[in-house]
Amino acid sequence: MAISSYDISSANTELARRAGYVDAQWALPAINAVELRRLQRRSNLHATLSTSLWLGLTVIAGFAVVATAWSWWSIPSVAVYAALYGGASDSRWHEMGHGTAFRSRRANDVIYYLACFMLLRGPTIWRWSHYRHHTDTIIKGHDAEIAFQRPPSVARTLWRFTHLQGGSELLLRLVRHAGGRLDDEAKELVPAHERRRVVLESRIMIGVLLIAVIATVVLRSAIPVVLIGGSTFLGGWLVVFFGITQHAGLQENVFDHRLNTRTVMMNPVFRFLYLNMNFHVEHHMFPSVPYYSLPSLHGEISSQLAPALPSTWAAYRQIIGAFRRQQVDPNYEIPLELPKIEGDARPVEIGAESWMRGPSGEVIVGLETSFGLGELRKVDIGRHSVVVGRTESGSLFACEGWCTHAKVHLGEGAVIGEEIECPKHNARFDCRTGEATRxxxxxxxxTYPVTVSKGRVSVHLVGIDSVGS
Ligand code: FES
Structure with missing residues (x-):
């Protein structure tokens, strides 16, 4: 049976699963493993400068709102403040949610919660929603973040730009969850052990919004609600403006981000506001690459992608054309000619290495000098697959190769300090203990013991009886 709606009900989820659309293997372009490691590096400096600029501009615009109230100058003041508060916060929410902007986990989390509040998004629900979006991008009935659904309606799309409906729905959802009642989508997305957190977060957010309302009443001034909460509505158009370029008009139910996602060359101002998410195909293919390295990633793999749209206007022209066609034929999708990925969508070269058995049964995986700092190596040993690597402080480690969240190999991930990060949804594990930390x-x-003898690195697969040869 075909999936008839975009609703991520459990019935639709089951249909998508049966159709083989869920947890599928997605195409990946070839990329040099050493280069990928370089691009995955995190920089507190870069993220601090960019985040400070965004927050600094927001605060200055906020002062301007107060200083100009309610003259004609308050119109541009409120417009700028709202665009930064309720618009540019979306890309910060996104990048911090992946945990890739700052090297510091705490810094990512602090800005993530702040951006969630600015957008009226429940932090835990939206984390889980976005994990799903990355697992099953634009899979109908399974991806909760398909914003532009077919057949498109011009009136509905224009209405979205006002963010009146979208913002009201987000606010009502917070109120409902603060009251302890989770909606069906939240139940579908959030695991049971995290649902109390959803309620608590909603209560805190509603509490802060209520303080703004009380301040407005006491001060007899609309400024508190304009500055806190109201600007989510007033700046939401910017979220829609950028968001529509990501996937609108492209193909549904395919397993290749080159077919359902768009990269658009935007001007520097847009790129600052949108935090380089215009390189959206690259981001979906390699979510462990931080936003500041996406332009370089684009340079590495662009020959294997569909040509990027040369401007925001070009992207909108393409989307408007697709919307027109889809009103006549809802099944129309933008056709794209793709360059062939060498070896046909082969996975990233991750430095798989042959191994040999040592005299005591240990598995010799290579010379110690061949493991650079932050290096990861996938080693398949019979039926088992392990990942061997070196942390950024220099310790060698070995652990089972498959992420415990879904079947994705960690050898394609990144080493961040003493942790290994999954390439799919940025979960992290302590390299020394194996503990899930994110x-x-x-x-x-x-985890498995690693020893070095005569310059050779050996892994002791304790507890694994037969590994084949
Ligand atoms: S597969 Fe989801 S975090 Fe690893």
Missing amino acids: KPAKDGLT
Whole structure:
């Protein structure tokens, strides 16, 4: 049976699963493993400068709102403030949610919660929604973030730009969850052990909004609600403006981000506001690459992608054309000619290396000098697959190769300090203990002792009886 609606009800989820659309293997372009490691590096400096600029501009615009109230100058003041508060916060929410902007996990989380509040998004629900969006991008009935659904309606799309409906729905959802009642989508997305957190977060957010309302009443001034909460509505158009370029008009139910996602060359101002998410195909293919390295990633893999749209206007022309066609034929999707990925959508070269058995049964995986700092190596040993690497402080480690959240190999991930990060949804594990340290992973990894003898690195697969040869 075809999936008839975009609603991520459990019935639709089941249909998508049966159709083989869920947790599929997605196409990846070839990229040099050393280059990928370089691009995955995190920089507190870069993220601090960019975030300070955004927050600094927001605060200055906020002062301007107060200083100009309610003269004609308050119109541009409020417009700028709202665009920064309720518009540019979306890309910060996104990047911090992946945990890739700052090297510091705490810094990512602080800005993530702040941006969630600015957008009226429940932090935990939206984390889980976005994990799903990355697992099953634009899979109908399974991806909760398909914003522009077919057949498109011009009136509905224009209405979205006002953010009156979208903002009201977000606010009502927070109120409902603050009251302890989770909606069906939240129940579908958020695991049971995290649902109390959803309620608590909603209560805190509603509490802060109520303080703004009380301040407005006491001060007899609209400024508190304009500055806190109201600007989510007033700046929401910018979220829609950028968001529509990501996937609108492209193909549904395909397993290749080159067919359902768009990269658009935008001007520097847009790129600052949107935090380089205009390189959206690249981001979906390699979510472990931080926003400041996406232009370089684009340079590395662009020959294997569909040509990027040369401007925001070009993207809108393409989208408007697709919307027109889809009103006549709802099944129309933008056809794209793709360059062939060498070896046909082969996975990233991750430095898989042959191994040999040592005299005591240990598995010799290579010379110690061949493991650089932050290096990861996938080693398949019979039926088992492990990942061997070196942390950024220089310790060698080995652990089971498959992420405990879904079947994705960690050898394609990144080493951040003493942790290994999954390439799919940025879960992290402590390299020394295997403990899961970042969502969405809950269970830890089995780790294996590593020794170095005569310059050779050996892994001791304790507890694994037969590994084949
Ligand atoms: S597969 Fe989801 S975090 Fe690893």
